[in-house]
Structures are given as C-alpha cells and as structure tokens.
Amino acid sequence: MEDLLKVRDLKLYYRTRRGIVRAVDDVSFDLRRGETLAIVGESGCGKSSTATAIIRILPRNIDTYEGSIILDGVDVMKLDDGRFREEVAWRRISMVFQGAMNALNPVMKVGFQVAEPLMVHSKLSRSEALSKARELLGLVGLPSFVADRYPHELSGGMKQRVVIAMALALNPEIVILDEPTSALDVITQANIVNLLKKLKREESLSYIFITHDLALASELADMIVVMYGGKVVEYGTAEQIYLDPKHPYSQKLLASIPTLRTDKKLEFIPGAPPDLVSPPPGCRFHPRCPYAMPICREKEPILHEVEKNRYVACWLYGE
Amino acid sequence: MSRPGGLQDVVDAVLRSKTGIIGLSILIAITVLSTLALVYVPFDVAREWNNPSFWQYNPRLALPSWVNTFISGKFPETIIISNDSFRKYSYYLDIAGLKYCILEAEFLYPYKDFPSELRLSLYVDTEGAFVTIRWIQPSGVDIIIWKGSFKQGLNTVYISRQIDVREYIRDSLKRLNLTVPSMVNPEVILFMDNSVAHSEFTPVNGRYKVRVEAVSSDPYADIKAELIVYGKVYGLAGTDDKRRDLFVGLVWGAPIALAFGLLAAVATNFIQTLVGSLSAWYGGLIDEVIQRITDVYMIIPFLPILITISVIYRIDIWTLLIVVVGLSLFGGATKTARSMTFQIMGEQYIEAAISYGASRRRILFLYILPRLMPYTMANIVLSVPGYVFLEAALSVLGLGDPMMPTWGKIISDAYSGGAVVHGLWWWILLPSALIILTAISFAFIGLALDKVVNPRLRER
Numbered sequence: 100m101e102d103l104l105k106v107r108d109l110k111l112y113y114r115t116r117r118g119i120v121r122a123v124d125d126v127s128f129d130l131r132r133g134e135t136l137a138i139v140g141e142s143g144c145g146k147s148s149t150a151t152a153i154i155r156i157l158p159r160n161i162d163t164y165e166g167s168i169i170l171d172g173v174d175v176m177k178l179d180d181g182r183f184r185e186e187v188a189w190r191r192i193s194m195v196f197q198g199a200m201n202a203l204n205p206v207m208k209v210g211f212q213v214a215e216p217l218m219v220h221s222k223l224s225r226s227e228a229l230s231k232a233r234e235l236l237g238l239v240g241l242p243s244f245v246a247d248r249y250p251h252e253l254s255g256g257m258k259q260r261v262v263i264a265m266a267l268a269l270n271p272e273i274v275i276l277d278e279p280t281s282a283l284d285v286i287t288q289a290n291i292v293n294l295l296k297k298l299k300r301e302e303s304l305s306y307i308f309i310t311h312d313l314a315l316a317s318e319l320a321d322m323i324v325v326m327y328g329g330k331v332v333e334y335g336t337a338e339q340i341y342l343d344p345k346h347p348y349s350q351k352l353l354a355s356i357p358t359l360r361t362d363k364k365l366e367f368i369p370g371a372p373p374d375l376v377s378p379p380p381g382c383r384f385h386p387r388c389p390y391a392m393p394i395c396r397e398k399e400p401i402l403h404e405v406e407k408n409r410y411v412a413c414w415l416y417g418e
Numbered sequence: 419m420s421r422p423g424g425l426q427d428v429v430d431a432v433l434r435s436k437t438g439i440i441g442l443s444i445l446i447a448i449t450v451l452s453t454l455a456l457v458y459v460p461f462d463v464a465r466e467w468n469n470p471s472f473w474q475y476n477p478r479l480a481l482p483s484w485v486n487t488f489i490s491g492k493f494p495e496t497i498i499i500s501n502d503s504f505r506k507y508s509y510y511l512d513i514a515g516l517k518y519c520i521l522e523a524e525f526l527y528p529y530k531d532f533p534s535e536l537r538l539s540l541y542v543d544t545e546g547a548f549v550t551i552r553w554i555q556p557s558g559v560d561i562i563i564w565k566g567s568f569k570q571g572l573n574t575v576y577i578s579r580q581i582d583v584r585e586y587i588r589d590s591l592k593r594l595n596l597t598v599p600s601m602v603n604p605e606v607i608l609f610m611d612n613s614v615a616h617s618e619f620t621p622v623n624g625r626y627k628v629r630v631e632a633v634s635s636d637p638y639a640d641i642k643a644e645l646i647v648y649g650k651v652y653g654l655a656g657t658d659d660k661r662r663d664l665f666v667g668l669v670w671g672a673p674i675a676l677a678f679g680l681l682a683a684v685a686t687n688f689i690q691t692l693v694g695s696l697s698a699w700y701g702g703l704i705d706e707v708i709q710r711i712t713d714v715y716m717i718i719p720f721l722p723i724l725i726t727i728s729v730i731y732r733i734d735i736w737t738l739l740i741v742v743v744g745l746s747l748f749g750g751a752t753k754t755a756r757s758m759t760f761q762i763m764g765e766q767y768i769e770a771a772i773s774y775g776a777s778r779r780r781i782l783f784l785y786i787l788p789r790l791m792p793y794t795m796a797n798i799v800l801s802v803p804g805y806v807f808l809e810a811a812l813s814v815l816g817l818g819d820p821m822m823p824t825w826g827k828i829i830s831d832a833y834s835g836g837a838v839v840h841g842l843w844w845w846i847l848l849p850s851a852l853i854i855l856t857a858i859s860f861a862f863i864g865l866a867l868d869k870v871v872n873p874r875l876r877e878r
Contacts, residue, residue: 189774202766206788216774
C-alpha cells in the first residue's frame with residue numbers, strides 16, 4: 100500500500116524558563132493508507148507533542164518547529180498557517196482530543212459543537228450544518244436527540260463519541276486519536292474501539308493512535324512507533340514488536356502489561372523518563388537500561404533498519 | 419436541558435434559595451412601586467418638582483397620614499374650601515351707590531390637633547374693594563381676621579403668618595371681652611375656646627364659618643374666595659419644607675435609582691469583562707498595554723475625581739452615569755476576566771476550534787465570553803447597590819442632579835432643611851429605607867447567584 104503520510108525528522112522544541120524542552124526530536128515514520136499507526140510510550144515522552152506538531156496546534160512558546168510532513172506527496176510544513184488551516188487541518192487530518200471530558204464546550208449544545216467545523220469550513224448555513232451534525236452523531240451511534248443536549252448531560256462514552264463525530268465532520272483521511280479512551284471504563288473503552296474499527300472500515304480512514312496502553316494499541320495498530328524521551332526508539336509492524344521487541348525499552352514496556360490467569364511478576368522500569376530540558380548524553384534510555392554499555396553513555400544510537408521495515412535505535416544491534 | 423451557567427440556571431438558583439426569593443420579591447415590590455409612579459403621578463415630575471406653586475395646596479412638613487393609625491388623637495388632614503363651597507350673596511345699594519358681595523362657607527373641624535397653617539385667597543374682579551374677613555367659631559364667637567382694601571386681581575391673606583392678622587384678631591377678642599393669649603399663632607386662637615384662660619390648648623370641634631364681606635363702588639364687582647386649612651398629615655410619605663409630596667419623590671426616585679444602578683453595573687461589568695478577555699486572548703502587546711492601563715485606572719482615586727467633575731460641571735444624572743462608566747472601563751473585573759480567559763484558553767475545545775480554523779473573534783465571542791457570563795452576571799447584581807449608593811452619596815454631598823427627585827437628593831434636602839434637628843424623621847428615614855431595601859434585594863439575589871458562580875457552594 101502507498102504511503103499516505105510521511106513524517107521526516109520532525110522537531111518540536113518548546114522554550115521554557117528552565118531551558119529548551121526537546122519534546123519531539125527527529126521523529127520519522129510512515130503511515131500507509133487505511134492502516135493504523137500507534138505511537139506508544141510513557142507519559143511525557145513526546146507522543147501528544149508529535150500529534151500537535153502534525154496538526155499544527157502549537158503553543159506560544161515554540162522554539163523550533165521543523166522537519167517535513169509529506170501528505171500525499173505534498174510537504175504541508177511548507178504551507179503557511181492560514182493555508183494549512185484552510186486546506187489540511189480538519190479537512191484532511193483531524194484530531195480526537197485527549198480526555199473527552201474537557202474536549203467539549205460546556206455552554207454549547209452538542210449538535211452545535213459538531214456543526215461548528217462545518218459552519219467554519221464548508222460555509223454551510225446553520226440549519227444545514229445542524230442536520231449534517233445529526234447525521235454525524237448517527238454515524239457514531241448516538242440518537243439524534245443528543246444534538247440538543249449539553250455536554251454535562253451526557254455520559255463519558257457518549258461525550259467521546261461526540262468528539263469522534265466532530266473529528267469526522269469534514270471527511271478527513273487521517274484521524275489522530277490522542278488517548279481517546281483513557282478516561283473511560285473498560286466496557287466503554289471496548290465499545291469505542293469497536294466503533295473506531297467500524298468507522299475505519301466504512302469511512303476508509305487512517306489512524307494515528309496515541310496511547311500508553313499497549314494492550315489497547317494491539318487491538319487497532321498495524322504499525323507501532325515506540326517513543327522515549329522525544330525520540331523514536333523502535334518502529335515496526337505490530338506483530339514484530341509484540342512478538343519480538345528488540346529495544347530494551349520496548350521489552351520492558353511489554354513486560355509491564357498485566358496478563359490474565361498467568362501468575363507473572365509484573366516488571367517495571369526503574370527510574371523516571373528523562374528531563375527533556377537536559378536529556379542524558381548518548382542514548383536517552385541508558386540510565387534505566389539493564390544492558391547499558393560504555394558506548395551508550397557517549398554516542399547517541401541512530402535509528403536503523405535491522406530487518407525489513409523494522410527500525411531500532413540501540414547499540415545492542417550494532418551500527 | 420439547561421446549559422450550565424446559562425440564564426435558566428441563574429433563574430433557577432435565584433428561585434430555589436430563600437435569599438434569592440426574598441431579594442427578588444423586594445426588587446419586584448420596588449419595581450411595582452416605580453410603575454405605580456406613572457399612575458399616581460402622571461405629570462412631568464422633573465419639571466414640577468422645583469416649581470413651588472405646583473405644591474401650594476399641600477401642608478408644609480406634614481407627617482405621613484398613616485401615622486394617624488398609630489395614635490389616638492388624630493392629626494388634621496388638609497381642608498380645602500374652594501370657591502364653589504362658598505355661598506354667595508350680593509346686592510347693589512342704589513342710595514349709597516355701593517355693591518355688597520358676601521361669601522360664606524361652613525366646614526366641620528373634627529380633629530384633636532390644630533391645623534398647621536391657614537390661608538385665604540381672594541380674587542377681586544373690580545377696580546378695588548373694601549373687604550372684611552370674619553371667622554365664626556362653633557360657639558358663635560365672631561372674630562374679624564382682616565379688614566382693608568384689596569386691589570384688582572388675586573390677593574392672598576396668609577392668616578398664620580401676617581402680623582396685621584394677629585392685630586385684628588387681638589382687637590376682636592378684646593372687644594368681645596375674651597382672653598387674649600400673648601404670642602399664640604392665629605391658627606391656634608381661631609380654633610380654641612377663648613372664653614377662659616388655658617394652660618393647655620385644645621381645638622374646639624364643630625362647624626366653623628368663614629365670612630368674606632366686600633364693598634365696592636362698581637355695580638358689577640365680583641369676588642371669589644378660597645380657604646385652605648393646612649393639616650399636619652399628608653399622603654403616604656408626608657411632605658418637605660417646600661410642601662412637596664415626598665411620596666412622589668420617592669416613587670420617582672425608584673426607577674431613577676434602579677436605572678442608574680443597573681445601567682452603571684451592566685455597562686462597567688460588560689466592558690471590563692470584554693476588555694479582560696481581549697487582553698488575555700490577543701496577548702502580547704495588547705495584553706501588556708491593557709494591563710498597564712488597568713493598573714493606572716485602579717490606582718486613580720475614583721470618588722475624588724467624580725466629585726471634582728461634579729463640582730466643576732454641575733452634571734445631570736445621565737452625564738454622571740457616563741462619567742462613572744468612563745472611569746470604570748478598566749478595573750477589577752478586567753483582571754479577573756483575564757485570568758479566567760487564560761484558564762479557558764487551555765481547554766481542549768479551544769484548541770480544537772483553532773485547529774478547525776475558527777477565527778479568533780469567533781472563538782472569543784462564541785467560546786470564551788459565554789463561559790465568563792455567569793461570573794459577569796453575579797458581578798453585575800452585586801455591584802448594583804454600590805452604584806445606587808454612589809448616586810445617593812453624591813446627592814447627599816450636594817453634587818447630584820439638581821433637578822431630578824432622586825433618593826439621595828431628598829436626603830440631601832432633608833439634611834439642609836434641618837430634618838435631623840427638628841425630628842422630621844419621615845423626610846430622612848423613608849428615602850434611606852428605600853436605598854437600603856434596594857441594596858439588600860440585590861445583595862440577596864447576589865448571594866443566591868453565588869451558588870451558580872462559586873463551584874464550592876454548588877449544591878448538586
């Protein structure tokens with residue numbers, strides 16, 4: 100399948116009082132049409148920053164924002180903000196925000212919120228947009244009376260569906276799902292995941308699925324990007340990574356998933372993720388890595404192909 | 419189906435709490451009072467308030483008439499005997515070539531206290547006439563009040579005030595061998611029993627007669643009379659030293675006070691909230707400039723500047739309103755709205771709106787300002803009493819609107835009219851009570867609204 104989205108050397112640095120935060124540092128991956136790419140990692144490893152960098156919702160304190168994001172052969176990084184918002188954001192790449200609880204405006208009716216992108220973008224009239232919004236709510240499995248409700252009258256799962264409906268408003272090709280289910284209970288989580296699968300099939304969507312939950316990622320993902328400290332440490336198909344994780348961080352991450360029935364001792368990774376203002380020299384994982392070698396402290400490993408379509412950044416796998 | 423912090427929520431909160439209902443009912447009562455103003459006083463109050471002849475039929479400094487329900491000896495009401503109530507006899511005496519006109523009126527005086535004042539107006543419709551005015555008590559004692567010639571036109575005998583009237587009365591009493599009390603006002607002598615000496619004065623109840631006898635050389639001479647026996651109680655709120663019905667002033671003060679307080683509160687709070695959220699939302703230089711201006715505004719001494727402007731320009735109440743709003747374009751609410759906007763800006767639906775390309779203005783007016791509304795609403799309600807007090811305070815200082823009868827103006831008049839010294843309680847207490855009631859009603863409603871705005875107090 101063709102590559103729909105190619106991200107190359109994406110950098111997003113924030114400027115803070117403490118110094119420059121290298122939230123996204125040389126991140127590269129490909130997303131093929133109709134596939135799901137999962138970005139996994141601990142909190143604070145740059146997953147959400149990667150998402151905001153792709154859809155260009157940037158805070159004010161940006162220091163560096165560079166690299167290339169090639170969508171269907173066009174580098175959208177070269178578009179100015181106005182054209183990007185007009186042509187790419189929401190129209191081709193949309194986003195489901197983290198934590199549906201806060202992703203809806205509490206003082207606006209749900210239908211109106213779903214209709215908002217339509218009114219802003221497609222210049223539809225209010226009533227046209229509202230009837231389209233009802234259709235969209237139907238698509239995500241919500242009865243149409245929900246359109247006349249305020250967010251506080253809905254359950255968490257319903258709110259999440261509303262947010263998904265909002266993301267689908269302009270028929271995008273790519274939907275970025277930023278921890279779409281993290282605030283929901285497991286049953287609702289399963290419902291939402293099934294809805295996402297169904298939508299992907301019916302609407303021919305491609306997902307960038309951001310999560311810290313590897314079990315959930317295995318449900319949806321075709322490809323997996325493991326991020327650590329703002330960098331990609333491993334990149335490959337879901338099968339490769341789940342069955343045979345190469346990078347020590349990936350191995351530890353997988354070992355920390357609880358499994359039913361087997362009485363396995365859960366592993367954890369000692370220490371905390373690195374401070375992205377002053378990351379450790381060499382490999383960013385070396386202070387926590389059980390296999391750390393002298394070279395890890397000195398030289399940063401480069402992401403290189405170890406098998407076909409399998410990339411790892413670790414000195415264990417040579418140069 | 420209500421939106422949180424929306425109008426429905428606000429109304430619910432007010433209706434659900436006791437304080438809200440009390441506040442609202444006081445406010446409704448005041449509003450009803452001010453709509454009654456239109457029924458009770460259908461004239462141009464602003465013009466007539468300072469016109470003394472408009473109020474000439476009212477007694478001076480009269481108590482409110484409901485005072486009579488609390489005391490045993492009733493205070494007298496005003497009795498007006500118009501020309502129509504006078505019986506008129508006239509004849510022309512050919513031999514002498516004189517025209518005699520006699521007007522006679524009778525009225526019942528049932529009160530246990532003396533009237534406050536007497537006044538007789540005569541309209542003489544001839545070159546000139548010689549007039550004798552007689553006062554006939556129920557016992558038949560006939561006292562000459564005044565004797566003399568009147569010119570053509572309106573002539574008024576201020577029976578209570580004119581020195582010559584006292585002389586005439588004294589002479590009459592001497593002639594009739596009655597006791598002549600020294601230093602007693604005509605309105606007392608005329609209504610008491612003068613056959614014995616008194617240490618305490620009480621009025622004699624019964625039918626009194628007034629007789630006006632006019633003699634003129636003009637055969638077509640005519641005369642009209644009007645007698646006013648001013649009482650000591652009047653209306654629902656009494657009168658002031660200029661005979662003005664205070665109820666009119668109070669009733670007209672209500673819409674003025676409410677309009678001034680509400681307009682000032684709404685305007686200042688909306689402007690400040692808008693400026694504050696603009697400041698946060700557009701940020702950068704705009705933010706910096708707005709914040710520094712706000713700092714300066716908050717340091718500027720508000721009242722001294724307002725007093726200076728009032729002293730120099732003698733502004734009317736609506737100009738005062740504009741000045742007040744002008745001096746409050748930036749202020750506390752600007753700072754609060756700014757910090758609240760920063761908080762809202764971090765919400766994800768704002769990020770979503772930015773990413774799907776909503777314009778900055780759209781986000782500000784559709785997403786941010788509605789979130790600030792509950793807070794602004796409560797602020798408006800809570801700041802209304804402040805502005806009502808402000809207007810009253812400026813009036814008391816003599817800096818308010820010189821023409822309009824506002825509550826503060828009435829208190830100011832009472833103060834300069836010596837109400838405190840002479841114990842004219844109604845003149846001060848009634849307007850003060852209305853100001854306090856208005857403030858309390860808004861404070862109570864504000865207390866109820868606090869539950870909507872302050873999440874810690876939210877009961878659900």
